Amino acid sequence: MIYDCVIIGGGPAGLNAALVLGRAKRKVVIVDDGQPRNRVTHESHGYLTRDRIKPAEFRRIAYEEVLHYPSVEHRVAIAEKAERLDNGHFRIELNDGQQLTTRKLLFTTGIKEVLPDIQGVTDCYGQSLFNCPFCDGWEQRDQPLAVIGMEDRIMHLTKMVHTWSQDIVVFTNGASVLEPEQQLELQGKGITVITTPIAHLEHRDGKLQRVILSDGETVERSGGFVMPQFLPKATFHDTLGYELNEQSYIGVDEMGRTSVEGLYSAGDAAFKGPSQLIIAAAQGSLTGAMIHGALMEEEWSLQPANS
Ligand SMILES: Cc1cc2nc3c(=O)[nH]c(=O)nc-3n(C[C@H](O)[C@H](O)[C@H](O)COP(=O)(O)OP(=O)(O)OC[C@H]3O[C@@H](n4cnc5c(N)ncnc54)[C@H](O)[C@@H]3O)c2cc1C
Structure with missing residues (x-):
């Protein structure tokens, strides 16, 4: 046939x-x-x-x-x-x-x-961490969000996420992907940028609770976006x-x-x-x-x- x-x-x-x-x-x-x-x-x-x-x-x-x-x-x-x-x-x-x-x-x-190799990311992906704000921004509106990424398109993604929530912390997981002036631009909008590597994500059944940094600092977040x-x-x-x-x-x-x-x-x-x-x-x-x-x-x- x-x-x-x-x-x-x-x-x-x-x-x-x-x-x-x-x-x-x-x-x-x-x-x-x-x-x-x-x-x-x-x-x-x-x-x-x-x-x-x-x-x-x-x-x-x-x-x-x-x-x-x-x-x-x-x-x-x-x-x-x-x-x-x-x-x-x-x-x-x-x-x-x-x-x-x-x-x-x-x-x-x-x-x-391929998701960033950070403990907890895979468990949260599709539950409280997503890649596309058009697909999943509305459900996370006005929540304390994380934007996690090690590529320079993180600036664009963060601007986009800002449409849905102004409570954003950007995590570059140790990568130098944001120029100093970009960091200042984000800070001017009330967005914190953290470059310290992430140790792991704490979550309950995929629902993000906090980001634990390699220096022991803890940042409470309920969801967000990640860049695969x-x-x-x-x-x-x-x-x-x-x-x-x-x-x-x-x-x-x-x-x-x-x-x-x-x-x-x-x-x-x-x-x-x-x-x-x-x-x-x-x-x-x-x-x-x-x-x-x-x-x-x-x-x-x-x-x-x-x-
Ligand atoms: C977490 C997440 C959330 C999303 N949320 C949304 C949303 O809310 N709204 C939205 O519009 N989009 C969403 N998307 C995007 C959406 O899933 C994709 O854009 C869409 O599925 C693309 O359709 P497709 O037919 O091109 O590919 P797919 O849906 O990926 O289908 C491709 C199929 O081909 C099969 N395949 C591949 N290679 C082979 C092979 N060699 N032999 C046999 N089978 C094979 C795969 O297994 C798969 O079943 C989301 C994506 C992710 C990851």
């Missing part, structure tokens, strides 16, 4: 692409290993009609809607290898030993996050040779096309700007329509004209 499209990654980007393709009667399989980026969080925000939904419930509804269309399949597996064949099709190898062949291939594999390192999850660059964008994710044009004919990407996997469920879903929808358009053009030119 040759699929019209294999979709690697069943988050909002992949699922919305599958919805568009299923409704266009396309033979599609979604391969997903069930490790969505937001699985650590208790609630998702900012998706119109789904604000405050639990991530597992979002996925349940999404799969129910997508699998309503009989030409769409779902495989729980890891795609381990992908190659482009001489005829322009793709072959994908799964970790259960199965192989899939497809005319078009879509990577909606998302990104992975973001890395691509797709591992197929060596065999497919697609171009990367300036941030080292999969490079795509505005229609989701990569530099490799027949290969597409959408959502966080092709990350360029804000990373949110509704943006990933919209990109998946657009890319699904583009994939159908490309398949339709190929078929149109092969069909004999009625005379």
